[in-house]
Amino acid sequence: MWEYTDKVKDHFLNPRNVGVIEDADGVGEVGSLSCGDALTFYFKLDENGKIKDAKFQTFGCASAIASSSALTEMVKGLTLEEAKKITNENIAEYLGGLPKEKMHCSVMGRDALEKAITCHLGEPEKEIEGEIVCECFGVTDLEIKRVVNENHLSTIEEVTDYVKAGGGCGNCHDRIQEIIDTILGTERPVMKKVPSLTNLQKIKLIEESIEREINPNLKKDAGRLELVDVDGNRVMVRFGGSCASCVKSPVTLKHYVESRLRELVTPELEVEEVQ
Amino acid sequence: MNVIYLDNNATTKVAPEVVDAMLPYLSEHYGNPSSMHSFGGNVAENIKEARENVANLIGATADEIVFTSCGTESDSTAIRAAVESNPDRKHIITSRVEHPAVKNLYETLSKKGYRVTFVPVDGQGILDLDYLYSNLSNDTAVVSLMWANNETGVIFPIEEISQKIKERGIVFHTDAVQAVGKIPIDINKTGVDLLSLSGHKLHAPKGIGVLYIRRGTKFSPFMIGGHQERGRRGGTENVASIVALGKAAELAQKHLDEDGYEHIGRLRDKLETSLLTRISHSMVNGDREHRLLNTTSIAFEYVEGEAILLMMNEHGICASSGSACTSGSLEPSHVLRAMGVPFTAAHGSIRYSLSRYTTAEEIDTVIEKTPPIIERLRSMSPFWKEAVELAAV
Numbered sequence: 001m002w003e004y005t006d007k008v009k010d011h012f013l014n015p016r017n018v019g020v021i022e023d024a025d026g027v028g029e030v031g032s033l034s035c036g037d038a039l040t041f042y043f044k045l046d047e048n049g050k051i052k053d054a055k056f057q058t059f060g061c062a063s064a065i066a067s068s069s070a071l072t073e074m075v076k077g078l079t080l081e082e083a084k085k086i087t088n089e090n091i092a093e094y095l096g097g098l099p100k101e102k103m104h105c106s107v108m109g110r111d112a113l114e115k116a117i118t119c120h121l122g123e124p125e126k127e128i129e130g131e132i133v134c135e136c137f138g139v140t141d142l143e144i145k146r147v148v149n150e151n152h153l154s155t156i157e158e159v160t161d162y163v164k165a166g167g168g169c170g171n172c173h174d175r176i177q178e179i180i181d182t183i184l185g186t187e188r189p190v191m192k193k194v195p196s197l198t199n200l201q202k203i204k205l206i207e208e209s210i211e212r213e214i215n216p217n218l219k220k221d222a223g224r225l226e227l228v229d230v231d232g233n234r235v236m237v238r239f240g241g242s243c244a245s246c247v248k249s250p251v252t253l254k255h256y257v258e259s260r261l262r263e264l265v266t267p268e269l270e271v272e273e274v275q
Numbered sequence: 276m277n278v279i280y281l282d283n284n285a286t287t288k289v290a291p292e293v294v295d296a297m298l299p300y301l302s303e304h305y306g307n308p309s310s311m312h313s314f315g316g317n318v319a320e321n322i323k324e325a326r327e328n329v330a331n332l333i334g335a336t337a338d339e340i341v342f343t344s345c346g347t348e349s350d351s352t353a354i355r356a357a358v359e360s361n362p363d364r365k366h367i368i369t370s371r372v373e374h375p376a377v378k379n380l381y382e383t384l385s386k387k388g389y390r391v392t393f394v395p396v397d398g399q400g401i402l403d404l405d406y407l408y409s410n411l412s413n414d415t416a417v418v419s420l421m422w423a424n425n426e427t428g429v430i431f432p433i434e435e436i437s438q439k440i441k442e443r444g445i446v447f448h449t450d451a452v453q454a455v456g457k458i459p460i461d462i463n464k465t466g467v468d469l470l471s472l473s474g475h476k477l478h479a480p481k482g483i484g485v486l487y488i489r490r491g492t493k494f495s496p497f498m499i500g501g502h503q504e505r506g507r508r509g510g511t512e513n514v515a516s517i518v519a520l521g522k523a524a525e526l527a528q529k530h531l532d533e534d535g536y537e538h539i540g541r542l543r544d545k546l547e548t549s550l551l552t553r554i555s556h557s558m559v560n561g562d563r564e565h566r567l568l569n570t571t572s573i574a575f576e577y578v579e580g581e582a583i584l585l586m587m588n589e590h591g592i593c594a595s596s597g598s599a600c601t602s603g604s605l606e607p608s609h610v611l612r613a614m615g616v617p618f619t620a621a622h623g624s625i626r627y628s629l630s631r632y633t634t635a636e637e638i639d640t641v642i643e644k645t646p647p648i649i650e651r652l653r654s655m656s657p658f659w660k661e662a663v664e665l666a667a668v
Binding site for chain 2: 015018038040065
């Protein structure tokens with residue numbers, strides 16, 4: 001069961017402004033039946049260019065209906081310039097917050113509002129911009145970049161919660177991760193990701209780090225590293241290839257292998273060479 | 276507000292007789308059944324009786340019954356044991372509509388190098404038997420198929436299937452969590468080697484399950500420890516819950532013998548027919564003939580399941596949905612998708628599951644309260660008007 005705020009429940013059970021404005025000044029349609037939620041948003045302006053009426057029709061879950069209802073209340077009395085500034089975060093705040101898995105409902109509200117304003121200004125309906133990343137829900141890289149930037153997202157799960165991308169077959173997870181990495185910069189705080197590792201996870205991570213990163217690098221100099229054993233935070237390794245006879249191998253061990261493993265796995269690691 | 280509980284495939288009310296039977300084992304009879312003194316040893320007698328009751332319910336013998344902590348543990352134990360006992364075989368078979376307890380284990384095994392065949396179902400949820408049989412091979416280690424589906428109630432012909440699989444010398448496991456206690460089962464008329472059942476689906480408490488292991492089936496334990504359960508499942512017995520399950524099994528048998536499920540079936544049919552008649556653009560998911568008598572999954576097109584459930588909740592009515600929003604994922608249930616239920620319907624599917632405690636008055640209330648809810652949500656839906664116009668053409 002979702003933890004909805006009283007305000008979400010209220011806007012779901014007693015939605016405001018349900019319906020259609022026949023002579024609307026702007027209409028925005030987003031979502032689809034197959035995606036599981038859809039919203040059509042209408043607004044009507046007064047003589048001063050302020051929104052005097054807004055209505056909606058929504059197919060979707062409780063938070064989709066509540067977000068739509070909230071949106072119609074929020075925009076009333078605003079000029080289009082002011083309305084344009086409403087973010088999905090504002091909609092969620094208005095409702096006293098939404099469960100994180102439901103943030104996409106607030107994004108849907110913001111999207112419908114934008115579309116309706118674009119429609120009013122007579123601008124052509126935007127073609128799909130960017131390239132489709134998530135095939136299951138038809139989400140583009142630009143949409144993902146936008147939610148990552150605006151909401152300071154840092155994980156694939158969060159992106160899925162906000163725009164659904166990655167919530168289907170999962171084939172696009174690598175691509176989403178790349179987008180997040182690019183935005184956050186390549187220096188990802190890896191240590192933060194792994195606060196407490198079980199022994200098994202630790203060994204696996206060490207193995208993977210050696211295979212994926214350290215060995216490909218050592219290979220350039222015809223060397224390689226073999227994991228011998230892990231005892232708590234003691235990592236025992238053996239050099240092979242040209243490293244085995246290289247005088248600089250203790251330097252490589254401390255300044256490259258150990259420091260890299262500390263970054264990738266956990267900062268407590270001590271790496272030592274065994275025969 | 277009175278609760279109208281139509282979510283019995285999720286869990287059931289613990290029968291009052293069952294509570295009475297188990298309580299003394301939470302207070303005065305706290306002995307360990309493995310102890311040498313009679314204070315503990317007497318408890319072993321009660322476990323023995325419970326084991327016989329459970330065995331009777333499925334036509335097994337007591338020594339084929341192993342108590343576990345839940346249906347999931349039984350499934351995991353059975354499938355892992357089958358795979359480990361056949362180390363040379365690297366192919367495993369199941370269906371596309373299994374409970375996550377089996378489905379996710381198969382996906383894990385697939386990542387570990389096992390070749391997995393997921394047998395499809397048709398639009399009615401009926402298993403494609405030709406597909407199943409044509410995929411059996413000398414490399415197949417285990418076939419695991421549910422006896423009855425938790426979402427639609429559709430029953431697979433396990434007697435027939437298991438005999439065929441047995442002829443091929445392949446281990447057969449069935450997740451019978453939804454079937455045991457709801458349909459008569461005589462395990463010796465089947466070729467089933469391993470069967471899982473769960474206490475809390477038949478009016479026993481949560482935290483107790485059973486794995487049936489046919490005599491002679493190769494087995495390796497999942498929980499390794501003491502000699503409990505003849506070394507097939509280590510760990511001190513959950514005495515109170517075992518006694519509870521024994522009592523629940525006895526009651527389920529009595530209920531089946533008295534044709535109690537015919538009564539539940541009549542209530543279910545009344546609910547189903549009335550809702551289909553009163554609500555347009557609605558349909559039943561799954562085959563209506565080969566189905567548990569307590570279950571119906573009804574799709575209300577153009578509305579979303581979570582919204583329906585929360586509005587029903589306002590009237591104290593409890594049910595489940597196969598919609599995306601309730602599953603915690605973004606896609607509707609894998610069962611409805613495997614059946615090819617269109618998205619318009621899958622998102623608005625509600626499962627009602629009854630029990631022997633369901634009353635005619637409760638069903639009447641649900642029949643009265645549901646149509647206005649669907650109507651209200653449809654009036655909010657941007658697709659509804661269009662759908663009605665389309666239907667009129």
